[in-house]
Amino acid sequence: MTFHHKVAWITGASSGIGEALAIELARQGARLVLSARRIDELQRVATATGLEADQLLILPLDVTDEASIPERVNDVLIRFGKIDYVFLNAGISQRSFVQETNFAVYRRLMEVNFFGAVALTQAALPVMLAQKKGHFVVTSSVSGKIGVRQRSGYCASKHALHGFFDSLRAEVANDGLNVTIVCPGYIQTPISQSALDASGYAYGRSDKHQAEGMPVDRFVSRMLKAVAKEREEVYIGGRELTGIYLKRFFPGLLSRILRNRIVEQ
Template structure:
């Protein structure tokens, strides 16, 4: 029996690594991608069934290489069923202080890299009349918050793009699941870029006290399996979505006072 194949970017750590392990445990074939080949191999060996996992290094910033990466990915197991776009970079800097080249870098990786990979894979899904995109957005892909201006913009852009793509390819049986985590205990803030492009190199308190990557992965697994359109993952911070939607003025006052970083 042919196994269901999931391809995960950003699979070398955090949510991506935890999700790879979860899908492997559930019997899926898993393709693991990121820039860090050594770490990808470590994740592969930590999976329940490493014999059904493959490592395919890639850099989302190198968009001209991604068509070839799609061909390589398809050749590994013969097809792809789920593309989990999880690769990306975060930000911790004020908009007024952030250099434009840093803004461009965030958009290049988070948006254009993801879109380039999607465009290259879409014909495969369309020809099979089957496929699913899971996209790691963020709660700030809906609400925005201080110190994350361009990061939030890149995630907002993904929502607009993939909501449109979902409608365009409904008849092709291609599904889209937008995944919006809040505070998850990973190194996302450690690796976040600052105003001059350097890494923050410290973990936010909210991140340190957040949901485990493993629990987040469990919820991602369930949402992808049920082909949900959009899910919110986290603790009480998820309430921000509803405050923004129903009482935006009150939410703005809370956001200013909270000074979340």
């Protein structure tokens, strides 16, 4: 009953993890705010949730448009009067070597993955502090804990999320607010299809590891169990999670493994 009648705002709700979150949260009785840039895809996801119109708000949002975010927060309050959960799930990946990558690609990755999450958090935070309750759920990655080839900007943006939200958690610990950082491994989503190449264009291909990863509905089930338990940080995936523990206890070994890893083409 954790999410029953709760208001959950999901960014990146038009596909992948965000879409699966919307469907599962609706099944558990939550009221939803669905945000992404593609309104047609949001409408498709809204239909898939099976929710009545008064239990759902389609709220198109580009998280890089910082100036529009306070108004979007107000739209949610007008509709539902509160915000219980913000699932900061909007994100974009990368497939390119450092020496080949246009600097604008790094700016784009940081704007979407990091600054977009920070802007929405700052806008929603006063609402949650006034309520004396609220929960930020941040979709990071195993790449938020380690660095791998062809993901330099993506890894940097996810590492930044950990620093920011660990700090926020410490600041709001006595205010009734929670922060959960979720680190997926390989999950069956279209993230590699829309990843940026060296010039900023869509990579347009599915990675082998991604295609063979954990089904997204199973991932979301485990994710929401961790959120319900108010876990601070959780890792969900397969054997790739071993890298997190190798980084902690055997960093030299992990470094050798990663530098010799075959690059996906």
